[in-house]
Amino acid sequence: MPDAFLSTDVLIAGGGMAGLTLGCLLGGTGLSVLIAEPKTPPQTVAPGTRTVALFGGSINILKAAGIWDEIAQHSARMETMRIIDDTGSAPVTLSFDASEIGEECFGYNIPHHGLYPALLSRAKALKTVTLLTGSGVQDYQIENGHSLATLTNGQTIRAALIAGADGRHSRVREVAGLPCRLHDYGQRAMTAVIAHTKPHDHISTEFHRPGGPFALVPLPDDKDNHCSSVVWVEREIDAKSLLSLDPKDFERALQERTNDILGAIRLLQGPDSWPLQWSVARKLTAPRVAILAESAHTFTPLGAQGLNLSLRDVATLAETLVDAAKTGADIGSALVLGRYERRRRLDVLTRVGGVNAFNRLVSNDMAATRLMRRMGMKTLDHLPPLKRFAMQRGLISAPDEGRLAKGSML
Amino acid sequence: MKTTIDPEEISHFAMDSARWWEENGPFGPLHRMNPVRMGFIRDEICRHFGEKPSGLRPLAGRTVLDIGCGGGLACESLARMGAAVTGIDADATAIAVAIDHAGQSGLDIAYRHGGAESLLPAQAGRYDVVTALEIVEHVSDLDAFVASAAALCKPGGLLVFSTLNQTARSFALGIVAAEYILRWVPRGTHRWRKFVRPAVLAAAFRRAELSSNAIKGIVFNPFSGEFQVSDKDIAVNYVMTAVK
Numbered sequence: 144m145p146d147a148f149l150s151t152d153v154l155i156a157g158g159g160m161a162g163l164t165l166g167c168l169l170g171g172t173g174l175s176v177l178i179a180e181p182k183t184p185p186q187t188v189a190p191g192t193r194t195v196a197l198f199g200g201s202i203n204i205l206k207a208a209g210i211w212d213e214i215a216q217h218s219a220r221m222e223t224m225r226i227i228d229d230t231g232s233a234p235v236t237l238s239f240d241a242s243e244i245g246e247e248c249f250g251y252n253i254p255h256h257g258l259y260p261a262l263l264s265r266a267k268a269l270k271t272v273t274l275l276t277g278s279g280v281q282d283y284q285i286e287n288g289h290s291l292a293t294l295t296n297g298q299t300i301r302a303a304l305i306a307g308a309d310g311r312h313s314r315v316r317e318v319a320g321l322p323c324r325l326h327d328y329g330q331r332a333m334t335a336v337i338a339h340t341k342p343h344d345h346i347s348t349e350f351h352r353p354g355g356p357f358a359l360v361p362l363p364d365d366k367d368n369h370c371s372s373v374v375w376v377e378r379e380i381d382a383k384s385l386l387s388l389d390p391k392d393f394e395r396a397l398q399e400r401t402n403d404i405l406g407a408i409r410l411l412q413g414p415d416s417w418p419l420q421w422s423v424a425r426k427l428t429a430p431r432v433a434i435l436a437e438s439a440h441t442f443t444p445l446g447a448q449g450l451n452l453s454l455r456d457v458a459t460l461a462e463t464l465v466d467a468a469k470t471g472a473d474i475g476s477a478l479v480l481g482r483y484e485r486r487r488r489l490d491v492l493t494r495v496g497g498v499n500a501f502n503r504l505v506s507n508d509m510a511a512t513r514l515m516r517r518m519g520m521k522t523l524d525h526l527p528p529l530k531r532f533a534m535q536r537g538l539i540s541a542p543d544e545g546r547l548a549k550g551s552m553l
Numbered sequence: 554m555k556t557t558i559d560p561e562e563i564s565h566f567a568m569d570s571a572r573w574w575e576e577n578g579p580f581g582p583l584h585r586m587n588p589v590r591m592g593f594i595r596d597e598i599c600r601h602f603g604e605k606p607s608g609l610r611p612l613a614g615r616t617v618l619d620i621g622c623g624g625g626l627a628c629e630s631l632a633r634m635g636a637a638v639t640g641i642d643a644d645a646t647a648i649a650v651a652i653d654h655a656g657q658s659g660l661d662i663a664y665r666h667g668g669a670e671s672l673l674p675a676q677a678g679r680y681d682v683v684t685a686l687e688i689v690e691h692v693s694d695l696d697a698f699v700a701s702a703a704a705l706c707k708p709g710g711l712l713v714f715s716t717l718n719q720t721a722r723s724f725a726l727g728i729v730a731a732e733y734i735l736r737w738v739p740r741g742t743h744r745w746r747k748f749v750r751p752a753v754l755a756a757a758f759r760r761a762e763l764s765s766n767a768i769k770g771i772v773f774n775p776f777s778g779e780f781q782v783s784d785k786d787i788a789v790n791y792v793m794t795a796v797k
Contacts, residue, residue, distance in 0.1 A: 289659075485778075
């Protein structure tokens, strides 16, 4: 090979959460990994409003990636999931407690400024991982036995496989010709970090309202306050007017929205906001290409399914590639990619479909749907086995979850 | 030494040799069978030499000869697992394809054109492991072939043979289904009368003064669409190992 080429087993397009986690998992196995991230990461990540609620399987994946110990200190346990249907005159509350399924907690709420630097420094510490920043994957072509990718800085990378973790506007997905259209929900998500006078008691609360869900998720206390993160979804037009309020008025609107369950609140960070969109790729692989995470699916933060689903993509891809490499297989071959496709397709399609159906249901104002929903929630609360089942489907298990999510190593 | 090459077999394979690496081409079933076959061979090699398979290069330091290597499917897997691999095949086109593909894959594999006997006596006793995968059902003289393979193996080394059993099921699956119904492989790829029963292979091993070791079946699971190792079912595809 000419020296102008950099060669690697796996080229990961995108150094976000998914790309870095994949790099950290594969980097520990002996496969060579090159991560190409278009942005230059800042030296330090300032505390912000972005947090991720990760359930048990996802935590196991972060443990396998070797970063859990570092982020545990930034994270708050979610022991109870409380759902409040706030559409009628009297709110209906449904609580799920982790002890009902024999667990200490469902998962953890982790601030982005705790998770991202941990992934970044772990990836940098691994000898088999090369992190290229300031340059993303621009194009690629398939040759016999490998792919040749061109980065935005003109560099050429030779790889057995390209993993497209380059986000909802994935360039890899586009070059691969995998159709995936973005749809607008007509809703906007607002995020904030708040201090409050009452402790959250490790309860994560999701209010369901016609405009969209409103969630209060525990954060670790800081030295003076109890803290939580807020995810607030409203119709685009209502969100715009809320965001135009001055901070004191926004705080007041937030206070009202919380039904005072956390006492008096104070805005610490935010609000930030972005329009909600959903998309799902019908196919996750093309010759020498696998797409994952937001390149393959995006949807509403309702139920915090997004990054959990993405981490299952990451774990399954890592498992599939390492198992193949252990038999000396070409990890970019159609056979290996077909295995990833088969293991992930059902989970991706059912989650996106399910979350969208649920979003339509809870964001719906029609009296009949509302009545059904309220009855459904009540019925669910009085049938423990059914409730457990619902909890497990929504919060814990997934079809063919894989060994990493179950707590084993690669 | 007498040749074990069947010219009719070679000309049959040569028709499709350029397509060795098409995963859905005429050699598709071999591509699908390869991972499970390689996993089994890796474990057997490590076990035989008293090592635990770990990491991605568990065969590092081992010399392996693959007889009847075709386009190099097994050779490339063995080389990725760390072995120093030599591949030999009587089909010149297949060897040209194998050399070309190893270059594209960035793998260093020594390929030779000819029959196993052509490496003798120069390379007698040189290899830790000799493999003959999906090949004995195509040779003209099984005893002579096994004798050559044995001669090329180091004393104390391991031989791994895989082939198709001669049963009613192997006729139904290996010929009727694979060649006529599913059209996985071209018609005429196999002749059932040349399939080799385990007892016949074991007898050939004995005559070559090899001691038979493990035997496992490789079965197709129609639900997952993949092959898997079976302890019991050796009625269609099987792998047999022997120690020199």
